[in-house]
Amino acid sequence: MSINEFNISKLNHHKNRNISLILGVLFFSVGIIDFYLNNYFNTNITYFLPRIINFFTPLIFGVIGLHLIRIEFSGIKILDSLNKNINTTNFNAALSVSIILLIIFGLPPLLNWLILDANFAGNTKEACTGGGACWVYIKVWFNRFMYGMYPNAEQWRVNLTFIAVLVFMAAGFFAPTRLRNYLSLYYVLILPIISFILIYFIVSGGSFGLVWVETGAWGGLSLTFMVSFFSLIFCFPLGMMLALGRRSDLPIVKYSSLSFIEFWRGVPLITVLFMSAVMFPMFLPDGTYVDKLIRVVVAITLFEAAYTAEVIRGGLQALPRGQYDAAKSLGMGYWRMHVFVILPQALKLVIPGIANTFLALIKDTPLIFVVGLLELVGMLNLAKTNPKWLGFSMEGYVFAGIIFWIICYSMSKYSQNLELKYKTDR
Amino acid sequence: MKLKKILPQLLTLLFIILVFGFFTMNAQENMGARGLEFGFGFLKTQASFDIQFSLIDYDGSHTYARAYLVGLLNTLLVAFIGIILATLLGAVVGVARLSPNYLIRKTASFYIEFFRNIPLLLQIFFWYFAALRALPMLEDAPMLLNSSFMTIKGLYAPAPIWTNFDVFFTTIITAMIIIFFFARYAKKKQEQEGKRLPVFFISLAIFIFLPLLTFLIGGVDLSWSYPVIRQMSQSSYTFDGGLKIPPELIALTLALTLYTATFIAENVRAGIQGIGKGQKEAAASIGLTPNQVLKLVIMPQALRIIIPPTTNQYLNLTKNSSLAAAIAYPDLVLVFAGTAMMQTGRAIEIVGITMATYLTISLCISLLMNWYNKRIAIQEK
Numbered sequence: 001m002s003i004n005e006f007n008i009s010k011l012n013h014h015k016n017r018n019i020s021l022i023l024g025v026l027f028f029s030v031g032i033i034d035f036y037l038n039n040y041f042n043t044n045i046t047y048f049l050p051r052i053i054n055f056f057t058p059l060i061f062g063v064i065g066l067h068l069i070r071i072e073f074s075g076i077k078i079l080d081s082l083n084k085n086i087n088t089t090n091f092n093a094a095l096s097v098s099i100i101l102l103i104i105f106g107l108p109p110l111l112n113w114l115i116l117d118a119n120f121a122g123n124t125k126e127a128c129t130g131g132g133a134c135w136v137y138i139k140v141w142f143n144r145f146m147y148g149m150y151p152n153a154e155q156w157r158v159n160l161t162f163i164a165v166l167v168f169m170a171a172g173f174f175a176p177t178r179l180r181n182y183l184s185l186y187y188v189l190i191l192p193i194i195s196f197i198l199i200y201f202i203v204s205g206g207s208f209g210l211v212w213v214e215t216g217a218w219g220g221l222s223l224t225f226m227v228s229f230f231s232l233i234f235c236f237p238l239g240m241m242l243a244l245g246r247r248s249d250l251p252i253v254k255y256s257s258l259s260f261i262e263f264w265r266g267v268p269l270i271t272v273l274f275m276s277a278v279m280f281p282m283f284l285p286d287g288t289y290v291d292k293l294i295r296v297v298v299a300i301t302l303f304e305a306a307y308t309a310e311v312i313r314g315g316l317q318a319l320p321r322g323q324y325d326a327a328k329s330l331g332m333g334y335w336r337m338h339v340f341v342i343l344p345q346a347l348k349l350v351i352p353g354i355a356n357t358f359l360a361l362i363k364d365t366p367l368i369f370v371v372g373l374l375e376l377v378g379m380l381n382l383a384k385t386n387p388k389w390l391g392f393s394m395e396g397y398v399f400a401g402i403i404f405w406i407i408c409y410s411m412s413k414y415s416q417n418l419e420l421k422y423k424t425d426r
Numbered sequence: 427m428k429l430k431k432i433l434p435q436l437l438t439l440l441f442i443i444l445v446f447g448f449f450t451m452n453a454q455e456n457m458g459a460r461g462l463e464f465g466f467g468f469l470k471t472q473a474s475f476d477i478q479f480s481l482i483d484y485d486g487s488h489t490y491a492r493a494y495l496v497g498l499l500n501t502l503l504v505a506f507i508g509i510i511l512a513t514l515l516g517a518v519v520g521v522a523r524l525s526p527n528y529l530i531r532k533t534a535s536f537y538i539e540f541f542r543n544i545p546l547l548l549q550i551f552f553w554y555f556a557a558l559r560a561l562p563m564l565e566d567a568p569m570l571l572n573s574s575f576m577t578i579k580g581l582y583a584p585a586p587i588w589t590n591f592d593v594f595f596t597t598i599i600t601a602m603i604i605i606f607f608f609a610r611y612a613k614k615k616q617e618q619e620g621k622r623l624p625v626f627f628i629s630l631a632i633f634i635f636l637p638l639l640t641f642l643i644g645g646v647d648l649s650w651s652y653p654v655i656r657q658m659s660q661s662s663y664t665f666d667g668g669l670k671i672p673p674e675l676i677a678l679t680l681a682l683t684l685y686t687a688t689f690i691a692e693n694v695r696a697g698i699q700g701i702g703k704g705q706k707e708a709a710a711s712i713g714l715t716p717n718q719v720l721k722l723v724i725m726p727q728a729l730r731i732i733i734p735p736t737t738n739q740y741l742n743l744t745k746n747s748s749l750a751a752a753i754a755y756p757d758l759v760l761v762f763a764g765t766a767m768m769q770t771g772r773a774i775e776i777v778g779i780t781m782a783t784y785l786t787i788s789l790c791i792s793l794l795m796n797w798y799n800k801r802i803a804i805q806e807k
Contacts, residue, residue: 085528092527099529252435256442266788267781268745274763275781278773282456283449363545370751377548384555394556401544401552408543 020068028065031058062097137392138399141383148219158222161202165195184343188237215293223375228361231300239308264306272299277371296368315350355415376400468770477756479672497761505744508682515687520694542688554677554753564663582653585669589647594640601636605629674755686743697732737795741788
């Protein structure tokens with residue numbers, strides 16, 4: 001092809017494929033290189049342009065480049081899929097270039113801070129010399145971030161309790177067929193009692209030769225789990241009663257459940273915690289003292305029960321009417337019908353919804369700092385003010401962010417999978 | 427059979443009465459022991475504490491009722507800004523999630539997955555204690571847009587100074603009313619005669635020209651007060667004039683917006699995906715332009731799916747704005763349930779008022795959105 005045939009208006013026609021490809025890649029690379037040099041070497045290869053254009057040169061060059069390589073049916077597989085995915089129109093090309101430039105702008109400094117320039121070795125603040133993050137801080141404080149002020153020698157008790165509760169939870173899945181019918185009763189009534197006993201005797205201690213550890217010393221991530229996990233277990237029976245109550249035919253039962261649910265759903269958790277901290281003691285007989293942690297767990301349980309009730313109600317509503325009719329025609333009463341026919345099916349349906357509630361609960365737990373309980377985020381704020389370790393708040397928040405993100409992301413993915421699974425079932 | 431219906435109700439009633447009775451009795455006893463009497467008279471007494479940031483005139487000599495109002499307005503301010511910004515960002519990200527462009531789609535879903543899985547409180551702390559603390563001191567702050575300064579003490583921006591603002595404001599309201607009636611008239615005309623008026627452009631013209639006219643003949647004038655730095659002593663500086671937006675407000679709005687927008691974006695995506703492909707194709711095949719397809723066919727149906735869950739997010743945002751207390755932004759919880767309660771010791775009244783306020787706000791938002799939802803719902807005959 002001679003240069004005479006070269007037609008500027010048909011630049012990205014497949015006839016001129018090679019020329020436009022070369023030109024396009026050239027323009028694109030100039031844009032990227034210009035941006036790169038601007039940001040990391042402080043040199044501006046397009047300094048001769050007016051200032052306002054100069055700022056946008058990488059973008060303009062990038063878009064021209066992408067425009068040139070937008071060749072239909074080019075015959076090159078990679079190019080075609082590239083065009084189809086990030087380069088359909090000029091507008092799309094501009095957005096793509098902006099995102100690429102943003103990544104070039106943001107990623108290297110971020111990586112430098114997080115890993116390359118960061119300090120991992122050492123045990124003191126002096127070990128942190130580089131410009132990056134000081135992970136030594138996290139390393140030194142790790143135990144506190146996990147267990148709060150819980151004595152180091154006794155931390156196995158917290159771990160043991162968690163393992164035991166998980167085992168008891170999993171036990172339901174392996175129950176013999178004979179006992180299957182009572183599964184919902186087990187989860188709703190027996191499990192909360194077992195977990196309370198475990199917490200009371202093992203984590204708190206005071207008997208069986210275990211040292212008593214006051215609740216003020218509990219803290220860190222284990223407290224986050226403890227509060228959210230046990231609130232969830234406890235709010236389940238209450239939420240179920242409320243859900244049944246809301247669907248009841250009896251007006252007093254129905255409207256009292258309804259107003260209970262709407263009340264708790266209408267107020268922020270922080271005011272509920274305030275209530276448990278300052279208002280609740282006023283409502284108890286003079287001289288009774290209820291532990292701070294118990295008050296908090298009760299408050300969160302009441303709060304979450306309202307949300308759980310709505311989730312369970314969704315599951316109850318999703319069951320076809322025939323299930324109720326069939327159970328009634330077998331001569332079952334209200335409770336027998338619900339325990340043996342309705343709830344086992346409805347509860348299976350609401351597992352994803354419950355997982356979402358639990359997710360929201362975990363994300364709300366840091367709020368308990370308002371009553372002076374220090375779970376992970378509270379511990380961070382405490383450690384931040386330690387005079388030996390001033391100035392590392394960023395590392396702390398990033399660390400907590402990563403931990404929470406992993407927990408919440410995996411749980412949300414899990415609940416999404418469950419949702420998909422049940423969708424295909426029906 | 428009748429007993430079966432009455433007995434559980436009686437038991438419920440009895441239970442409720444017992445619980446409430448027990449609590450009231452104890453509360454009365456406890457308050458009596460502390461020499462307090464239940465009542466709201468304290469609202470009229472002098473508050474004698476200062477509030478950092480206030481939309482209305484306030485100092486320590488005002489009453490508790492006024493302090494309550496300051497807190498309430500601050501809460502509403504954050505909720506209002508947050509709802510608007512989160513809706514805009516959420517709509518953009520939600521649409522971006524469905525973009526044919528791979529990079530955009532992935533960026534949008536990365537943003538959503540990142541911000542929705544980190545506790546809001548942690549995000550607020552991050553912005554306030556880590557990110558905004560990295561901003562320059564007052565004297566080192568570079569000037570942005572030739573007028574503003576982003577500093578560690580907050581954003582200093584030019585403040586508008588109006589003369590005859592009431593004239594200007596009335597004109598804007600009038601313009602809105604005119605536009606409303608004009609739009610109704612245009613719709614009627616279209617239904618009767620089939621003629622379409624360029625409603626959007628005429629409305630825009632009315633909205634711009636009427637207020638502009640007040641500058642010429644209404645005696646309205648607008649000037650700007652720019653922040654100017656002044657040295658107070660060897661190492662302390664301050665800004666004179668201008669508008670100061672405190673860092674607490676910035677951090678809170680930023681965190682609330684970024685967090686809530688992820689949920690709204692998912693709602694928007696679900697809404698648009700919920701519309702069958704056939705709707706789009708059918709609309710295109712009867713000759714509607716792509717803009718008309720979006721405006722007349724897709725959006726009315728998608729909104730029906732989007733609005734109910736988005737209402738919930740608005741409610742959540744308003745309730746979450748109470749996390750302001752954690753970074754000392756003077757919202758309702760901090761001012762009233764915090765400072766005012768410490769001073770008066772009236773736990774029951776104050777926590778009660780605070781909760782009732784949030785309940786009322788929640789109910790108002792959900793009523794408003796229910797009304798809107800009903801308006802756009804399918805008119806089934």
